[in-house]
Amino acid sequence: MLPTQPIHRKKTIAAWFQDRLAWDSISQFLAHKTVPVHSGTIWYAFGGITLFLFVIQVVTGILLLVYYRPTPAEAYESVQFIMTRVAFGWLIRSIHIWSANLMILSAFVHMFSVAFLHAYRKPRELVWLSGIMLLALALGFGFSGYLLPWNTISFFATKVGTDMATFVPWMGSTLGRYLRGGDAVGGATLTRFFGFHVAVLPALTSLFLLFHLGLVQKFGISTPPWVEKRFRGAGTKSAQMPFFPDFFLHELMVWYGALALLGILAALFPFGLGEKADAFAPAPAGIRPEWYFLAPFYTLKLIPGHVAGIEGEVVGLLGFGLLAFWWAALPFWGQRPDGTVRSKLVTGGAVAFIAYLSTFSLLGYLR
Amino acid sequence: MKHALLLLLLAAAWLPAKDSCLECHSQMTGDLQAPATAFRNSVHLQHGFTCADCHGGDPNSDDPEASMSKAHGFAGVPLRTAIPKLCARCHSDPNFMRKYNPSERVDQAAEYATSVHGQHLAKGDAKVATCIDCHGVHDIRAARDALSPVYPLNLPKTCSQCHADAAHMAPYKIPTDQYANYLKSVHWEELSKRGDLSAPNCATCHGNHGAKPPAVASVAAVCGTCHVFEEQLFDKSPHQPVFAAMSTGACVVCHSNHAILKTSDQMLGGKDAVCAECHDADSAGGKIAAQAAGLIQNLQNRIVAADGILEQARTSGMEVSEAILRQTDARQNLVKARANVHAFAIEAVSQPVEAGLAIAAEDYRAGEAAMKEKYIRRMGLAISLTAIFVTIAGLWLIIRWLHRAEKESGVTS
Numbered sequence: 001m002l003p004t005q006p007i008h009r010k011k012t013i014a015a016w017f018q019d020r021l022a023w024d025s026i027s028q029f030l031a032h033k034t035v036p037v038h039s040g041t042i043w044y045a046f047g048g049i050t051l052f053l054f055v056i057q058v059v060t061g062i063l064l065l066v067y068y069r070p071t072p073a074e075a076y077e078s079v080q081f082i083m084t085r086v087a088f089g090w091l092i093r094s095i096h097i098w099s100a101n102l103m104i105l106s107a108f109v110h111m112f113s114v115a116f117l118h119a120y121r122k123p124r125e126l127v128w129l130s131g132i133m134l135l136a137l138a139l140g141f142g143f144s145g146y147l148l149p150w151n152t153i154s155f156f157a158t159k160v161g162t163d164m165a166t167f168v169p170w171m172g173s174t175l176g177r178y179l180r181g182g183d184a185v186g187g188a189t190l191t192r193f194f195g196f197h198v199a200v201l202p203a204l205t206s207l208f209l210l211f212h213l214g215l216v217q218k219f220g221i222s223t224p225p226w227v228e229k230r231f232r233g234a235g236t237k238s239a240q241m242p243f244f245p246d247f248f249l250h251e252l253m254v255w256y257g258a259l260a261l262l263g264i265l266a267a268l269f270p271f272g273l274g275e276k277a278d279a280f281a282p283a284p285a286g287i288r289p290e291w292y293f294l295a296p297f298y299t300l301k302l303i304p305g306h307v308a309g310i311e312g313e314v315v316g317l318l319g320f321g322l323l324a325f326w327w328a329a330l331p332f333w334g335q336r337p338d339g340t341v342r343s344k345l346v347t348g349g350a351v352a353f354i355a356y357l358s359t360f361s362l363l364g365y366l367r
Numbered sequence: 368m369k370h371a372l373l374l375l376l377l378a379a380a381w382l383p384a385k386d387s388c389l390e391c392h393s394q395m396t397g398d399l400q401a402p403a404t405a406f407r408n409s410v411h412l413q414h415g416f417t418c419a420d421c422h423g424g425d426p427n428s429d430d431p432e433a434s435m436s437k438a439h440g441f442a443g444v445p446l447r448t449a450i451p452k453l454c455a456r457c458h459s460d461p462n463f464m465r466k467y468n469p470s471e472r473v474d475q476a477a478e479y480a481t482s483v484h485g486q487h488l489a490k491g492d493a494k495v496a497t498c499i500d501c502h503g504v505h506d507i508r509a510a511r512d513a514l515s516p517v518y519p520l521n522l523p524k525t526c527s528q529c530h531a532d533a534a535h536m537a538p539y540k541i542p543t544d545q546y547a548n549y550l551k552s553v554h555w556e557e558l559s560k561r562g563d564l565s566a567p568n569c570a571t572c573h574g575n576h577g578a579k580p581p582a583v584a585s586v587a588a589v590c591g592t593c594h595v596f597e598e599q600l601f602d603k604s605p606h607q608p609v610f611a612a613m614s615t616g617a618c619v620v621c622h623s624n625h626a627i628l629k630t631s632d633q634m635l636g637g638k639d640a641v642c643a644e645c646h647d648a649d650s651a652g653g654k655i656a657a658q659a660a661g662l663i664q665n666l667q668n669r670i671v672a673a674d675g676i677l678e679q680a681r682t683s684g685m686e687v688s689e690a691i692l693r694q695t696d697a698r699q700n701l702v703k704a705r706a707n708v709h710a711f712a713i714e715a716v717s718q719p720v721e722a723g724l725a726i727a728a729e730d731y732r733a734g735e736a737a738m739k740e741k742y743i744r745r746m747g748l749a750i751s752l753t754a755i756f757v758t759i760a761g762l763w764l765i766i767r768w769l770h771r772a773e774k775e776s777g778v779t780s
Contacts, residue, residue: 080686080688080689083686084686084689090686091744245765246766246769249762249766249769250766252762253759253762253763253766256755256758256759256762257759259755260752260755260756260759263748263751263752263755264748264752267744267747267748268684268748269684270684270685270686272681272684272686273686273688
């Protein structure tokens with residue numbers, strides 16, 4: 001009698017939850033969910049890595065919120081307090097910053113892998129568009145979070161960044177004032193950047209993330225057209241791997257790998273705090289934005305003051321706007337009306353885009 | 368007609384006053400043209416003065432015979448001995464000078480009369496410096512003009528034109544190495560390399576218009592105009608009455624006069640110690656000097672050690688900015704200890720040294736703790752990575768096991 005009692009209880013608890021959550025539907029869903037197996041399967045991991053790093057961002061961000069104070073008088077000191085007095089505070093902050101950088105890098109890799117694998121094809125246009133929106137939100141997280149430690153570099157980089165916003169045609173001055181909360185970067189800017197960083201952007205990201213993941217679940221994971229063609233030619237179905245447990249375990253391995261990399265970077269290369277921002281001090285030499293804004297930053301430096309009578313910054317921003325629009329519209333120019341992909345055009349465009357981003361980022365870093 | 372007359376009057380008022388001296392001399396060559404060329408840079412021309420204001424004559428006449436006639440008060444080249452009085456006509460008149468610069472001093476001529484230069488001139492020695500030797504003749508610029516010979520950066524060179532000229536100075540029997548010595552000094556270094564125009568030049572210690580070597584008894588007071596704290600300590604020190612009795616120039620005994628070098632702790636102890644020139648090592652003074660040198664050196668070493676470990680921690684990514692900032696207090700105590708040497712009492716030196724040592728020790732401990740923390744972090748990382756890699760290996764084994772099970776089930780089915 002004795003050994004059967006716990007088993008009986010376990011069954012009872014499981015049944016209790018089953019009655020209320022109907023979780024067998026989830027296990028049935030997972031049992032039938034598959035992932036295509038081909039030479040490019042590894043690239044599917046980057047969506048998961050980006051999600052994993054976002055979760056780390058949320059967790060470490062909440063921990064930092066316990067001590068952070070978003071005022072010019074206290075922001076720098078509170079971050080200093082986190083780094084010197086709070087147990088593992090340095091690690092939490094370092095992980096938060098490194099995972100932010102790795103998340104954006106992983107999001108870029110995910111975006112380009114989707115382009116190269118032509119996973120934006122019908123009916124997944126909205127998956128692509130919501131993904132582009134998520135990347136834009138991630139860049140917004142980076143820009144707003146950069147100011148929060150209120151140190152010299154972040155202060156002046158934000159000044160440059162918000163200055164750029166004022167060159168947006170028609171609405172530049174309004175946009176600049178809205179971002180800064182006034183005519184210059186100051187306490188109002190810090191407060192609203194904090195608000196964007198911990199409330200507005202997380203809310204929008206959660207919505208777009210749910211939409212993005214929901215569509216991925218709805219349509220399943222895309223098989224590249226050349227793999228589909230090969231199996232169609234052979235008259236067989238393309239090779240698939242069960243999502244659970246096979247792909248999930250692979251993904252878990254990759255996540256652990258990302259965690260190891262994050263730990264190494266956070267422990268061996270923790271981010272310093274620099275000098276406290278002083279609005280009246282001259283801007284230090286060599287002010288440059290985070291690496292993911294280097295390419296547009298360097299491009300703007302190369303554009304002459306005036307191009308055909310229009311201010312160089314305005315021309316630059318219009319150019320970036322057109323480039324972003326062109327790239328976001330990939331599902332619409334990357335496939336023909338009959339559903340076949342314009343493979344050479346998309347691959348060529350993606351390679352050119354990568355070449356531009358990497359070259360100009362490198363030049364922006366070196367000069 | 369009325370309007371035409373008004374226009375003519377306005378035009379006449381608008382046009383600059385006629386100056387036939389400048390007009391003619393500008394068209395000449397060589398030495399006759401040089402004064403006119405130089406005068407164009409003069410502060411006097413900027414304020415509307417003409418050649419006639421110093422030389423006399425009639426600048427409205429184009430006829431040289433008339434414009435340079437004695438009838439029109441033409442005086443020609445003034446005698447060197449008459450120059451101070453000539454300049455004083457305007458520069459010693461408060462009502463006149465107020466029109467151009469209400470805060471301008473008007474005591475230059477009175478001061479000059481008290482100077483060695485002025486006293487020699489009064490005796491008829493025309494070789495000594497008068498106004499024009501320092502300020503220039505026709506191209507006199509404002510003293511604040513960087514091209515003026517009396518601009519702080521240019522003044523030592525201006526003084527050296529006479530004082531470094533052995534032949535010129537021979538009749539006065541004074542050394543001519545002051546300029547060469549001054550160029551070695553920390554004062555010149557501050558003035559020329561760091562661009563600190565408030566750093567002492569010749570006039571700071573000797574006066575400008577009333578230039579004279581400071582009297583032995585007033586040397587400390589002169590140095591004390593800048594080195595206030597050191598002077599106060601020296602005045603209360605046992606050295607003050609001794610130096611006064613010996614009629615030696617206080618600060619100059621240890622620091623020299625023109626070749627005032629940057630001070631170092633070696634001045635107290637070591638082979639170049641200035642104290643050792645008077646005090647034997649076994650004497651009370653020698654012992655105090657050695658003890659003060661030891662205390663200061665010890666603080667210096669502790670500060671350097673704390674700096675070193677903090678820098679090591681900082682470059683390792685550790686947050687030690689508070690301790691680095693606190694090091695400023697330790698350095699301030701070092702500066703205070705060095706200044707307190709002028710009290711020539713060991714308590715005055717030991718007090719800031721002890722305060723500095725306490726701060727440096729605290730900062731060193733902060734650096735040590737940071738380095739220890741760094742080691743703990745590395746260990747934590749190693750343990751975490753081991754756990755992560757073991758988990759990854761476990762996952763890999765599970766995946767392999769799953770694949771094998773799938774294959775076997777496929778074979779059996």
